[in-house]
Amino acid sequence: MQEIIKTIEKIAVKISDELKYADLGYTDHANATGDTQLKLDVKSDNIITKEFDGVSSVRLLISEEKEEALKIHDSGKYIVAYDPLDGSSLVDVNFAVGSIFGIYENELKPSNLVAAIYCVYGPRLEMVVCTETPKLYRLDREGSFKFIKDLNLKEKGKLNATGGTQKGWSDEHRAFIKGLFDEGYRLRYSGAMVSDLHQILLKGGGLFSYPATSDAPHGKLRVSFEVLPFAFIYERAGGLTTDGNSKSLFEIKLEKIHQTTPCFFGSKYEINKLLESK
Known part of the structure; x- marks a missing residue:
């Protein structure tokens, strides 16, 4: 699991860098749910696929931008399901967007979800990692994700x-x-x-x-x-x-x-x- 988390850290930095200068245009293709793919969606998906290709514990990748599951390692026990760039249509107005990852063990079913991670690309690069409790991390000046705090919801919000x-x-x-x-x-x-x-x-x-x-x-x-x-x-x-x-x-x-x-x-x-x- 730590290897998966470290891989997502690398992915977050690469996507965050790509967002600063990438082409914001559309491709000629639609994803599996009929949304026209932005070039940034495809680029982010390619970054994630390439980084996970070297993680032997991951058997399958499931992406919003892929029609079918992609098998990468026969012996892996984890399935990583992800949205490579949630909110990508808002990049052109400079809103914060993110990536979402669900890590399932052995089979894609709700009870087998063992970890969830998301990244937020805004004024600061942040990542929330949850195995037992959600923890907030923030990228520092030295390029490392530093723990900030545990996250808890109050009984009632605003x-x-x-x-x-x-x-x-x-x-x-x-x-x-x-x-x-x-x-x-x-x-x-x-x-x-x-x-x-x-x-x-x-x-x-x-x-x-x-x-x-x-x-x-x-x-x-x-x-x-x-x-x-x-x-x-x-x-x-x-x-x-x-x-x-x-x-x-x-x-x-x-x-x-x-x-x-x-x-x-x-x-x-x-x-x-x-x-x-x-």
Whole structure:
């Protein structure tokens, strides 16, 4: 596992450097879920693939930018599922974006997720690593990731990051979100999942939601390399997660690598309030 973490550190530095000067244009291709690929998406995916090629403990790579799983080492016991550059469409306006990694042991299923890591490319390069509890690291002037602090969610937060096209929301979801704003919650939503969830986690609590909508009834965010890694982190930070009905996003039955789901991540208060409103 330490070799995987060190590899992701190298990847984060390389992608962060690439973001400063890379071509921001689109390719002529779409990924497995139909999104037109940015050149940066492909470049980031290639960096990750190349770095993991030398890690013998990793058997498979599963990426948002790859149609199928890529086998790299027959004898490896880990599967690394990742979004190489979450929020890449925001790079041209200089917003913070990130990379998300879920590390599964032996088989791609929720109960086999053993670690989750994400990187944030903003004014500072930060990385959150979670095996037992989420820990924040920051790149220093000498080029090393230094431990900053453990991350914990309070019982109740103040931030509300809610996604999906609002005209596609259900009346139920619209009423729930309005209720939080009526309580004094502040809107914080950039459109980059990594950045929005990172802010809630560092500020101590709140809600991130991407519900089912009329145009995306099964949600938009991908289970294996976006949803479950953050569910792993949030639940170990003392928060809760749900698809809107379940007691945990880990109740999902993962049937395909690009499967999507509605998802809610937050402090206990917000998630319990959501489930009680059903």
